[in-house]
Amino acid sequence: MAAAAPPPPPTPTPTPPSTVPADSTPIGHPLFSRVRLAGPSDVPHIHKLIHQMAVFERLTHLFSATESSLSANLFSSPPFRSFTVFILEVSPKPFPENSPHDSNPNYTPVVRIINSDLPVEDPEREIFKSENENVVVAGFVLFFPNFSTFLGKPGFYVEDIFVRECYRRKGLGKVLLSAVAKQAVKMDYGRVEWVVLDWNVNAIRFYEEMGAQILPEWRICRLTGDSLQVYGNDN
Amino acid sequence: MAAAAPPPPPTPTPTPPSTVPADSTPIGHPLFSRVRLAGPSDVPHIHKLIHQMAVFERLTHLFSATESSLSANLFSSPPFRSFTVFILEVSPKPFPENSPHDSNPNYTPVVRIINSDLPVEDPEREIFKSENENVVVAGFVLFFPNFSTFLGKPGFYVEDIFVRECYRRKGLGKVLLSAVAKQAVKMDYGRVEWVVLDWNVNAIRFYEEMGAQILPEWRICRLTGDSLQVYGNDN
Numbered sequence: 127m128a129a130a131a132p133p134p135p136p137t138p139t140p141t142p143p144s145t146v147p148a149d150s151t152p153i154g155h156p157l158f159s160r161v162r163l164a165g166p167s168d169v170p171h172i173h174k175l176i177h178q179m180a181v182f183e184r185l186t187h188l189f190s191a192t193e194s195s196l197s198a199n200l201f202s203s204p205p206f207r208s209f210t211v212f213i214l215e216v217s218p219k220p221f222p223e224n225s226p227h228d229s230n231p232n233y234t235p236v237v238r239i240i241n242s243d244l245p246v247e248d249p250e251r252e253i254f255k256s257e258n259e260n261v262v263v264a265g266f267v268l269f270f271p272n273f274s275t276f277l278g279k280p281g282f283y284v285e286d287i288f289v290r291e292c293y294r295r296k297g298l299g300k301v302l303l304s305a306v307a308k309q310a311v312k313m314d315y316g317r318v319e320w321v322v323l324d325w326n327v328n329a330i331r332f333y334e335e336m337g338a339q340i341l342p343e344w345r346i347c348r349l350t351g352d353s354l355q356v357y358g359n360d361n
Numbered sequence: 362m363a364a365a366a367p368p369p370p371p372t373p374t375p376t377p378p379s380t381v382p383a384d385s386t387p388i389g390h391p392l393f394s395r396v397r398l399a400g401p402s403d404v405p406h407i408h409k410l411i412h413q414m415a416v417f418e419r420l421t422h423l424f425s426a427t428e429s430s431l432s433a434n435l436f437s438s439p440p441f442r443s444f445t446v447f448i449l450e451v452s453p454k455p456f457p458e459n460s461p462h463d464s465n466p467n468y469t470p471v472v473r474i475i476n477s478d479l480p481v482e483d484p485e486r487e488i489f490k491s492e493n494e495n496v497v498v499a500g501f502v503l504f505f506p507n508f509s510t511f512l513g514k515p516g517f518y519v520e521d522i523f524v525r526e527c528y529r530r531k532g533l534g535k536v537l538l539s540a541v542a543k544q545a546v547k548m549d550y551g552r553v554e555w556v557v558l559d560w561n562v563n564a565i566r567f568y569e570e571m572g573a574q575i576l577p578e579w580r581i582c583r584l585t586g587d588s589l590q591v592y593g594n595d596n
Contacts, residue, residue: 176510176511176513179510180511185511188511189511190511190512190513191509191510191511191512191513191514192513195512195513195514196513198514199508199513199514199515200508203442207438207443208442208443208506209506209508209515268508268510270506270507270508271443271444271505272505272507272518272520273434273435273444273503273505273520274426274520275411275414275426275503275520275521276411276415276420276423276424276425276426277423277425277426277430278411278425278426278427278430278431278434279426279430279433279434280434280444281585283507283518285507285508285509285510286510304592307584307589307592307593308592308593310589310592311589311590311592311593312593316585316589317583317584317585317589318583318584318585318589319581319582319583319584320581320582321579321580321581321582322579322580322582323578323579323580324578324579324580325578330580330582333582336584336588337584337588337589337591338582338583338584338588339582339583339584339585339588340580340581340582341580341581341582341583342580343558343559343560344556344557344558344559344580344581345556345557345558345559345565345575345576345577345579346554346555346556346575346576346579347554347555347556347557347565347568347573347574347575347576348552348553348554348573348574348576349542349552349553349554349571349572349573349574350516350551350552350553350574353571353572353573353574354542354545354546354551354552354553354572355546356572357539357542357543357545357546358542358543358546358547
């Protein structure tokens with residue numbers, strides 16, 4: 127397990143200015159967001175996002191993933207049955223109609239319109255450009271099936287959830303996690319689980335508001351590096 | 362994640378009585394142990410073992426697995442690529458030669474001889490009888506691939522490891538966990554991970570002696586039951 131990046135804190139429900147009737151479109155800058163299945167061509171973006179996450183968590187010394195190691199290990203099985211990545215994209219304009227992503231037989235992209243008070247200044251727009259010049263990759267979530275012996279059925283384990291800095295505090299972390307939860311319900315899976323650092327009180331509050339329990343008593347045990355390798359020689 | 366049952370504490374290296382030369386066979390009762398891949402016909406035993414684990418952990422209120430739910434979700438994918446179960450069997454006599462398990466193309470069983478001071482009295486011998494009348498199922502481990510984005514490669518997550526009470530304190534928990542670690546090394550996987558209850562100091566010491574790190578800062582977050590179901594309605 128790597129670190130699950132703390133998501134942005136929840137976005138407060140915007141209160142429309144009093145001059146705007148409640149049923150009109152809120153004033154502001156709409157930001158179209160889309161959650162879609164990732165594929166092999168997304169690996170360069172995924173690799174950059176994981177690196178940003180390692181920087182954010184001050185764990186770059188643990189970061190050794192390469193584009194080739196990701197390509198070799200992701201996308202070799204059907205989605206949801208093994209390691210699966212959702213990409214979060216945003217655009218100031220509606221997403222293209224008849225996008226090839228819309229006809230993915232495994233997953234229909236989820237589009238939501240977020241209202242942003244100010245237009246987002248994205249200093250890395252060029253690096254994260256996606257389907258067309260308006261669309262940029264803003265984050266990702268990587269998850270895979272786990273198995274509860276007590277329930278006797280699978281769930282999803284969310285390894286990482288990450289939103290780029292300039293897109294935080296807009297509810298996009300919740301958009302990503304909700305997409306995983308929705309898929310779990312659709313597949314009749316019993317649980318969605320992930321981990322959080324105990325000092326990250328903002329993230330813990332956010333997760334609790336999403337309905338999650340935080341299990342205080344369990345500790346993660348990890349066998350890795352030389353301590354793992356010795357078992358290879360153990361005949 | 363269900364609960365990973367605390368394994369038996371490590372067996373101290375037996376000190377041979379001074380009358381026995383160091384190179385002779387230790388006096389005692391040999392117990393032949395075998396770790397092999399489970400298959401569909403093992404489901405009734407696996408179900409009983411999970412139930413015993415729930416009793417041991419006083420978590421029977423969380424236990425809802427049935428033989429059918431296990432059958433529906435296990436063994437549908439090749440082992441090691443999805444949910445995988447190793448069965449631990451023991452016998453006072455050597456395991457049958459040319460057992461069908463020996464020709465499993467995915468895994469060659471690991472046999473070890475454990476020296477037991479006294480013969481084991483197994484009150485559930487009839488319930489857990491396996492390949493022949495000498496062989497009984499003594500425990501299991503259920504594990505599946507996880508994925509480290511930082512390493513860019515898979516590992517194994519051990520959901521449950523369990524040894525029946527009368528076979529504890531003989532090093533059999535280590536036999537099971539070592540078999541998973543050995544398989545991880547063979548597949549060039551980067552980590553083996555599991556969880557432990559923070560008050561279970563015997564288990565924590567045992568895991569540390571096996572080379573594991575205990576990660577103190579991470580907490581598990583779980584979305585389940587009604588809190589999960591609401592996301593299915595969230596359009």
